[in-house]
Amino acid sequence: MSDDPPTPPTDLPDDLGDGLEQCSPTRLRQIAEYAEALAAFRERNDRLDGADDGDGEHADRAHRREDGPENPPDGVPSKATITVKEINDNRYYYWQWRDGEQIRSQYEGPVDPA
Numbered sequence: 001m002s003d004d005p006p007t008p009p010t011d012l013p014d015d016l017g018d019g020l021e022q023c024s025p026t027r028l029r030q031i032a033e034y035a036e037a038l039a040a041f042r043e044r045n046d047r048l049d050g051a052d053d054g055d056g057e058h059a060d061r062a063h064r065r066e067d068g069p070e071n072p073p074d075g076v077p078s079k080a081t082i083t084v085k086e087i088n089d090n091r092y093y094y095w096q097w098r099d100g101e102q103i104r105s106q107y108e109g110p111v112d113p114a
Contacts, residue, residue, distance in 0.1 A: 037103035040083040040096045076106050084111055 008017045020028065072080045072095050080097035083105075093108035 041103055044081045
């Protein structure tokens with residue numbers, strides 16, 4: 001790991017970048033988890049609406065869903081969607097769903113079980 005701080009995306013609003021700079025590592029991890037869940041939620045809504053978000057990923061998201069697990073396990077509602085998270089250069093399936101105001105997720109397994 002580098003001794004230099006990471007470089008934010010060039011199009012990140014200054015106020016958001018400044019706010020993140022003030023956060024503790026714990027808070028940053030909470031924000032990252034929330035951002036991942038929010039992105040999955042919006043992707044699911046886009047997929048259900050048949051929308052392409054303009055970056056050409058709509059077809060890719062549909063393809064990933066087809067390749068993922070078919071049926072949620074016990075304790076995961078049928079409305080849950082499968083998402084792919086990359087952690088330490090490894091990709092994993094997670095079920096995600098909305099529970100009231102919160103986004104819930106449950107680990108499913110590796111994308112490439114090799």
